[in-house]
Amino acid sequence: MTHYIIRRFLLLVPTLFGITLLTFLLIRLSPTNAALIKGGGGEGGGKAMTAEQREQIVKFYGLDKPPLVAYGNWVGKAMRGDLGNSFADHRPVADKILERLPLTISITGSALILSYFLAIPLGVIAAIKRGQVVDRTISFVVFVLYSIPSFAAALLLILFVAGGDYLNLLPMYGINSINASEMSLFPWLWDRILHMILPVVCLTYASLASISRYARVSMLEALSQDFVRTARAKGLRERVVILRHALRNALIPLITIFALELPVLIGGAIIIESIFTLPGMGQLMFQSLDSWDEPVIMGITVLAAVVTLLSYLVADILYVIVDPRISYE
Amino acid sequence: MNSISLSQETYTQRLWRHFHADKFALNGLRIVILLFIVAALAPFLANSHALIRVADGHVSFPIFLSLEPIEWRFLLYVPLAGLVYFFRHRFIAHPGIFILAVIGFIAAVEIFLALTHPINDPTNDRDRPASFKLLPPIPYSPIESTPDQFSPPTWKHLCGTDSTGRDIAARMLHGARTSLSIGFVAQSIALTIGIALGGLAGYYRSWLDIGICRFIEVMDCFPPLLFILVAISLFESQNNMFYIMAVIGLTSWTGVARLVRGEFLRLSSLPFTLAAKAIGANDFRIIVRHLLPNALGPILVAGTFGVASAILIESSLSFLGFGMQAPTPSWGDILSDARRYIDFAWWLAFFPGLAILITIMSYNFVGEGLRDAVDPRLKMK
Numbered sequence: 288m289t290h291y292i293i294r295r296f297l298l299l300v301p302t303l304f305g306i307t308l309l310t311f312l313l314i315r316l317s318p319t320n321a322a323l324i325k326g327g328g329g330e331g332g333g334k335a336m337t338a339e340q341r342e343q344i345v346k347f348y349g350l351d352k353p354p355l356v357a358y359g360n361w362v363g364k365a366m367r368g369d370l371g372n373s374f375a376d377h378r379p380v381a382d383k384i385l386e387r388l389p390l391t392i393s394i395t396g397s398a399l400i401l402s403y404f405l406a407i408p409l410g411v412i413a414a415i416k417r418g419q420v421v422d423r424t425i426s427f428v429v430f431v432l433y434s435i436p437s438f439a440a441a442l443l444l445i446l447f448v449a450g451g452d453y454l455n456l457l458p459m460y461g462i463n464s465i466n467a468s469e470m471s472l473f474p475w476l477w478d479r480i481l482h483m484i485l486p487v488v489c490l491t492y493a494s495l496a497s498i499s500r501y502a503r504v505s506m507l508e509a510l511s512q513d514f515v516r517t518a519r520a521k522g523l524r525e526r527v528v529i530l531r532h533a534l535r536n537a538l539i540p541l542i543t544i545f546a547l548e549l550p551v552l553i554g555g556a557i558i559i560e561s562i563f564t565l566p567g568m569g570q571l572m573f574q575s576l577d578s579w580d581e582p583v584i585m586g587i588t589v590l591a592a593v594v595t596l597l598s599y600l601v602a603d604i605l606y607v608i609v610d611p612r613i614s615y616e
Numbered sequence: 617m618n619s620i621s622l623s624q625e626t627y628t629q630r631l632w633r634h635f636h637a638d639k640f641a642l643n644g645l646r647i648v649i650l651l652f653i654v655a656a657l658a659p660f661l662a663n664s665h666a667l668i669r670v671a672d673g674h675v676s677f678p679i680f681l682s683l684e685p686i687e688w689r690f691l692l693y694v695p696l697a698g699l700v701y702f703f704r705h706r707f708i709a710h711p712g713i714f715i716l717a718v719i720g721f722i723a724a725v726e727i728f729l730a731l732t733h734p735i736n737d738p739t740n741d742r743d744r745p746a747s748f749k750l751l752p753p754i755p756y757s758p759i760e761s762t763p764d765q766f767s768p769p770t771w772k773h774l775c776g777t778d779s780t781g782r783d784i785a786a787r788m789l790h791g792a793r794t795s796l797s798i799g800f801v802a803q804s805i806a807l808t809i810g811i812a813l814g815g816l817a818g819y820y821r822s823w824l825d826i827g828i829c830r831f832i833e834v835m836d837c838f839p840p841l842l843f844i845l846v847a848i849s850l851f852e853s854q855n856n857m858f859y860i861m862a863v864i865g866l867t868s869w870t871g872v873a874r875l876v877r878g879e880f881l882r883l884s885s886l887p888f889t890l891a892a893k894a895i896g897a898n899d900f901r902i903i904v905r906h907l908l909p910n911a912l913g914p915i916l917v918a919g920t921f922g923v924a925s926a927i928l929i930e931s932s933l934s935f936l937g938f939g940m941q942a943p944t945p946s947w948g949d950i951l952s953d954a955r956r957y958i959d960f961a962w963w964l965a966f967f968p969g970l971a972i973l974i975t976i977m978s979y980n981f982v983g984e985g986l987r988d989a990v991d992p993r994l995k996m997k
Contacts, residue, residue, distance in 0.1 A: 439969025
């Protein structure tokens, strides 16, 4: 097992190089760059720069170096833990990312946990009542939910329950009210929760659908196993059969899927963050793309790639831990 | 699949029988076909030009004169449908190659048309006097501004109008073409790349497999959307439908590649492949004639789900302002308009949202039905 984990860790290295190189080249190959955008986008943004000024900026940020040389420099610094400074405001990239991360994770994380807590019972009930009205209703509703684009749902929710011409129950955007800094802890927390409800609902319903479908299939698979028949045959109560015997085995694939969902924590809320104007990772990503802020784009890519690769690894390791029958030797 | 089977039923017939028995899947397929027909006929359903106009003793057909090359595509599908019908017996004999040929044909037409830029003709026949005129059911063009701004749904504007008085029903009908053809073509591109790379990895194995698998892993590690957004900015200066299709296709092939690789790994060690090798068939023949047709079921399933997700990606891109450029109608574009007038204009969010929902749901039902038909084991009796 240790061997396996070490080998997998070594395999992460070339993949990380591939990802960063590809992103870097894409950024450099693009006809636009930070200097052009700072100079007003080249389409006469009102304050077009002179050629010399643009040259200066290009030199200052090292945009004139050949892409591979620049990539080498970036890798050298990144290896020493320095992701560089943002082109936009010259603050360290790591700081910019770290100050955005808690918000995004709190929203995507609560959505992920909530959807698991709702999805597993739904899937299990559907599996137990297979083919009956309950199953068909759950499956259909879940299917419809799965197909609703989250941005349309978010817009309609805002319109009808948050501050439109209709109900005005929840805040429309942002993560805090304007006067949040003057609040004491509990009102502040309540205010934060109110602001989080809509984004979390929008993120939850879609993953709820896919997870409950997995849960149903996995539960059906478990219920058709021989040991379930044996458990029933020896006269165990149906409750015990389902909870102790079937459900436990049905959870194995769901745990792995949970690990595979972890990357969603970081990059999963771009559109929702943009609709509710939440200052999270998604917004940072948009800002960096808008100003062609190369170090920030690279930083986000590295973070996302590392999390994704590690979660694949965690998923594979979890497999072995929860199910002793599997081994990678 | 069934090695011992007494019936004369072919694989395709069995697939169709299973698919046909699934009500949801069948209705999903019907809705998808209906959507394609509506999209193809959009200029005749929503247009400010009259179908027939009689004035001063002259009979004219303004709608036909106003049609641009992009509108004539539906004519290409008539002979295609004819060919499919004519060769339906061969279809049953070689379903794999046949399906790929049809998909390829449609994709080629759509790619060609996506490269042309639509032009806008502002005249309208609603107000022009005539002794007789026959207007389309929705007498507005998608890019045409009317004086009624922000009209909620009424009999005059079935789905309301937006900030510049454009009729939402007309924009939705024409937007259907954008969404459907981008979904279809992007997924065809993804399928092509996925089949090619996955097939190579699965058939030749060894270092080629390792290399391609690493590449797939690299592609999978990009945060969703970030890669697409960076790639789209490469084409910033020439933003048109084709680049959106290409970018979505180039970034969403990994699932298919994994699938095809797995299938090829499995199939290439089965006796029929060994037999083909033994009688001296070359690699190309084995891949195209033996492996591909046998892997086609799962590929089609993945492709169907892929179209749904490509449509979703396209509409989220347009919604974020990175997709289709302003005058071209698309569902995502209407939704992004809805965002600006979020406090009252519910119709701007509701109708395109509903359209996307229906389209994606139908594709998903078709995919689901296909999956059950391809692998009835999963259906659990």
